[in-house]
Amino acid sequence: MVVGLAVLAIVIGGTIAATYMVLRPSDTGRDEGIPELKYYTTDLAGVLTESDLYYIDEICYEVNLNSSCEIAVVVVNSTQPYDINYYALRTFQYNGIGKEGRDNGVLVVVATDDGSWRIEVGYGLEGILTDVRVNRLAQEYLLPNMTAGGYGDGLFELTFAMGMIMETEYSGDRGTDRTYPISWIPLTWGDWALVGVAYIFLAVVTKGWALRPLLFLIAIMSGGRGGFGGGRSGGGGASGR
Amino acid sequence: MVERKGLLVGVVALAVIVVLVLTVVLSYNSLISKDQNVNNKWSNIEVEIQRQVELVPQLLQQENVSMYFEQGLLENITSLRTQWLNTMADRSVNEQVNFSTEFMVQMGAFMSVVESYPAIQSTDTIRDIIVSLEGTQNRIAAARIFYNDAVNEYNTAILSFPNNMLAGTFGFEQASYFQQGQ
Numbered sequence: 001m002v003v004g005l006a007v008l009a010i011v012i013g014g015t016i017a018a019t020y021m022v023l024r025p026s027d028t029g030r031d032e033g034i035p036e037l038k039y040y041t042t043d044l045a046g047v048l049t050e051s052d053l054y055y056i057d058e059i060c061y062e063v064n065l066n067s068s069c070e071i072a073v074v075v076v077n078s079t080q081p082y083d084i085n086y087y088a089l090r091t092f093q094y095n096g097i098g099k100e101g102r103d104n105g106v107l108v109v110v111a112t113d114d115g116s117w118r119i120e121v122g123y124g125l126e127g128i129l130t131d132v133r134v135n136r137l138a139q140e141y142l143l144p145n146m147t148a149g150g151y152g153d154g155l156f157e158l159t160f161a162m163g164m165i166m167e168t169e170y171s172g173d174r175g176t177d178r179t180y181p182i183s184w185i186p187l188t189w190g191d192w193a194l195v196g197v198a199y200i201f202l203a204v205v206t207k208g209w210a211l212r213p214l215l216f217l218i219a220i221m222s223g224g225r226g227g228f229g230g231g232r233s234g235g236g237g238a239s240g241r
Numbered sequence: 242m243v244e245r246k247g248l249l250v251g252v253v254a255l256a257v258i259v260v261l262v263l264t265v266v267l268s269y270n271s272l273i274s275k276d277q278n279v280n281n282k283w284s285n286i287e288v289e290i291q292r293q294v295e296l297v298p299q300l301l302q303q304e305n306v307s308m309y310f311e312q313g314l315l316e317n318i319t320s321l322r323t324q325w326l327n328t329m330a331d332r333s334v335n336e337q338v339n340f341s342t343e344f345m346v347q348m349g350a351f352m353s354v355v356e357s358y359p360a361i362q363s364t365d366t367i368r369d370i371i372v373s374l375e376g377t378q379n380r381i382a383a384a385r386i387f388y389n390d391a392v393n394e395y396n397t398a399i400l401s402f403p404n405n406m407l408a409g410t411f412g413f414e415q416a417s418y419f420q421q422g423q
């Protein structure tokens with residue numbers, strides 16, 4: 001009898017959790033070669049110095065803090081076999097740059113061997129970072145510096161310029177990440193309520209026995225990867241070589 | 242004894258009917274929702290095509306631009322533009338999709354010319370229009386993926402059991418994929 005109930009409880013608890021995970025915005029699968037970004041700035045080509053990385057990261061951090069907009073920078077040797085537009089779009093989607101719902105993210109991709117660049121702008125920023133504007137920013141700050149040793153400066157200036165625009169002109173919600181009552185567990189009040197219901201149900205029915213799997217599920221439910229918020233882009237922005 | 246059995250049969254029959262009705266309702270709603278999704282994703286593309294339709298003449302009006310293009314290409318684009326503006330509003334999504342494939346082919350050729358002759362970008366205005374056009378091309382490329390995904394989901398649903406039986410009755414037809422074209 002108890003075993004039967006336990007099984008039932010696990011099934012129901014599992015279904016609740018599974019349904020919940022299914023209904024969340026879907027994960028884009030990872031194409032081969034599309035990087036998972038763990039920091040604001042990722043240098044896979046080895047052209048940025050430690051201090052470049054530090055200063056650019058600092059801009060991104062400040063911008064995130066002040067406006068909730070997320071900037072990510074990726075430097076690679078080449079985006080092959082993808083063309084840079086596809087590469088940028090997939091990287092953006094996979095990592096979910098920008099806050100979920102606000103879609104206020106920007107991704108800068110530079111391919112040093114290809115000599116190409118792209119600035120991919122999330123839906124929520126297309127109003128202030130139009131294709132034309134972003135192209136101008138790239139022309140002014142990035143292009144003159146697309147040389148060995150210059151990438152750091154170029155990316156710093158570009159990120160700074162975009163960051164200023166975001167901080168002064170972004171008119172969306174600037175609240176810090178959808179309120180996480182416990183900041184290191186990526187669950188909102190709504191998420192916790194659901195977890196609470198499942199938790200109580202399982203606890204009562206199995207006398208505490210079935211709770212471990214649930215805690216595991218909590219750990220893997222999050223909006224974006226590597227700290228990004230789960231924002232989306234539709235292909236806006238500009239690119240060139 | 243017989244009464245009990247009659248009652249049981251009645252209850253079972255009722256349960257079966259309830260389940261059937263629920264299935265039909267859920268199935269119908271699911272198809273509607275997927276169909277709406279297809280339309281939504283198409284309208285994202287439509288918006289960008291509209292933008293292209295507006296930008297192309299702006300570009301061609303700039304000085305020393307139209308001379309780079311073959312007359313045939315310009316005529317095709319103009320004709321397709323006119324068709325888009327005059328007739329597409331009344332068409333179904335599928336018709337719009339099929340029409341747009343041809344337009345996309347011409348736009349592809351158009352943008353190839355733009356990319357082959359950097360000299361076209363002789364003024365800031367021209368450059369900005371071109372950047373905007375490239376932006377729309379890229380957005381269409383992205384939106385096409387989402388649109389085709391939505392079509393795939395919808396078409397699969399229509400063709401699967403048990404929806405396939407209902408689709409015909411309710412008038413759901415397959416949606417068209419947005420092809421690359423030649």
